[in-house]
Amino acid sequence: xxxxxxxxxxxxxxxxxxxxxxxxxxxxxxxxxxxxxxxxxxxxxxxxxxxxxxxxxxxxxxxxxxxxxxxxxxxxxxxxxxxxxxxxxxxxxxxxxxxxxxxxxxxxxxxxx
Amino acid sequence: xxxxxxxxxxxxxxxxxxxxxxxxxxxxxxxxxxxxxxxxxxxxxxxxxxxxxxxxxxxxxxxxxxxxxxxxxxxxxxxxxxxxxxxxxxxxxxxxxxxxxxxxxxxxxxxxxx
Numbered sequence: 001x002x003x004x005x006x007x008x009x010x011x012x013x014x015x016x017x018x019x020x021x022x023x024x025x026x027x028x029x030x031x032x033x034x035x036x037x038x039x040x041x042x043x044x045x046x047x048x049x050x051x052x053x054x055x056x057x058x059x060x061x062x063x064x065x066x067x068x069x070x071x072x073x074x075x076x077x078x079x080x081x082x083x084x085x086x087x088x089x090x091x092x093x094x095x096x097x098x099x100x101x102x103x104x105x106x107x108x109x110x111x112x113x
Numbered sequence: 114x115x116x117x118x119x120x121x122x123x124x125x126x127x128x129x130x131x132x133x134x135x136x137x138x139x140x141x142x143x144x145x146x147x148x149x150x151x152x153x154x155x156x157x158x159x160x161x162x163x164x165x166x167x168x169x170x171x172x173x174x175x176x177x178x179x180x181x182x183x184x185x186x187x188x189x190x191x192x193x194x195x196x197x198x199x200x201x202x203x204x205x206x207x208x209x210x211x212x213x214x215x216x217x218x219x220x221x222x223x224x225x226x227x
Contacts, residue, residue: 034214034216044156046217049215093212098211100171101216
């Protein structure tokens with residue numbers, strides 16, 4: 001069955017360091033992959049989309065990589081700040097799934113000052 | 114421009130009752146979708162509507178229904194509430210039809226079933 005895995009344990013890092021979050025998937029052929037940020041009690045906020053034929057995407061301090069051979073996406077936040085503390089969700093969309101996003105459970109990032 | 118708005122923000126119901134949740138998409142967005150998010154999990158797809166027609170339905174029982182109005186706002190209805198229906202219900206809108214390349218979420222309705 002299709003499965004999306006994100007680290008269930010919180011990631012704790014020091015301010016200024018690079019945070020790297022992982023999204024692994026199985027039994028899925030995504031057309032594209034999205035990353036969202038979610039703060040407690042709020043809805044997810046779209047951050048980045050990367051397509052199956054793209055290896056890397058950047059936006060300001062954010063970088064996403066997509067390896068369809070490894071079936072993995074990495075999400076990096078450089079020069080992390082306490083304000084980056086949140087839960088980060090990945091979502092996969094495929095044409096076979098009518099482009100309905102399937103979300104992982106998210107990884108909590110805590111940036112310590 | 115206003116973002117996606119949902120009402121009410123919080124709701125407490127008892128088992129067996131019925132609930133209606135409302136969503137107004139971003140102006141110009143014709144696609145609205147609904148998600149259920151249980152604490153500690155990612156959002157799970159319930160419905161998608163585009164141009165007032167149902168374009169997708171997730172693995173939820175028939176107690177869940179929805180509709181989209183001519184102004185593209187939407188309602189999610191849940192009948193015969195169960196304790197397990199307690200969750201954050203999220204509405205998302207998109208300007209890209211049904212490809213969902215970028216979803217804009219509301220802040221959700223927190224439903225508690227006692």
